[in-house]
Amino acid sequence: MSKAPNAEAFIEEQRRAIASNPDCGTSHYNLAVALLGQGKIEEGEKSLMTAIECSPGLAEAYVQIGGIRLKRGDLDGCLDWNRRAVKMKPSFSEGWGNIGFVLLQQGDLEGAIKALKKATAFNFRFIQAFATLANAYLMNGQIKESIETNLKAIDLSPEFAVAHNNLAIAYLEDGQTALAVEHADKAMELGYQVAPEILKELEPHRS
Template sequence: MTTDSKALEGYIAEQKNRLSANPQCGVTHYNLGVALLSRGDFLEAERAFRDAVTHSPTLVEAYVQLGGLALQSGDLEGCLNYNKMAAEGRPMFATPQGNIGFVYMQMGEPSKAARALERAVKLDPNFIQALATLGNAYMMEGDLERAEKVLRQALDKEPMFGPAWNNLALVLLERGEHANALECIDKAVATGYDVRPELLEEVAPYRSQAQPA
């Protein structure tokens, strides 16, 4: 067992000891859940997060974690509902709003996604993932101008955020700006972002056209 593994097991044991003395402490249940996630013990982690909100209903981070576990198992509705509970419990918390927007995008509902993502960005203007996803939602709504504006805002804040470059490339392709789209794709690749092979194939003809004779 590595030193990190030993430290993790020691931390888990410590949280369990604390719960033996005070089983009503929601924060300790939550901390245990996070540690169990790190160990890959998803079922026990889920149980710990459920115990956390049972004893501390305002600990909405546990709802967010439960949403993540639901998403991991392919339960989009479950993820959506948990994040809605988190948003209701703490309306000024940007993370669940961003997650709600992401799930709606996965469900093919860009208008609902955009409204949630707008709330997320209003609460946290530096929420880069929400900005990038919002740009994609605007594009799917057909509002290319707003999509480009939001994506450039994201890249102004974090120039190495690959998903924003990728989404901006999609917007520019919709406009027929192939050379600019290629540049964005190259920047996305340079960040280490895994651009979809289908997109790379789509732009390949334009790349050859851009080469000097």
């Protein structure tokens, strides 16, 4: 069954709410999210801008615009809008997670780690932020911290394949080859494609 009719009904409901109260930022935001869900990116973006005009403190709208910028390949734009989000709402874990992700893409490892530590502090169940933080630690040569952070991700979700893959790499770097093999196998069991060079390096350590 398609959910499209329900989405259309929701969109109409938000349009009616806006017609009766044009300055309600939340209605503009809800409309934007529904439009984005239908792939109407430009229309959704306009509604997000209107939501911010009506409610400048609506941090979620800033993050949504950042997401649109990211999809367009505009990392600086994504970073800017997420920084605006956490300025409005300093404890907004999603904003910090996005900032960390972009800074990691841009090679600012220290900045990424700082932002991702905030993301996980404000939301201790933010599994994707833990995985990205673990990756940032690994890239920064902080192997022990990477292992510890990946283990937190797996504690939250034992079937999280990315964390098992990252653990395999971190344990390999740390010389704990038996654990590296174990987590590489687990990642593959969960459908993750472990890099061929990692598997080749692990081959001599299989019993």
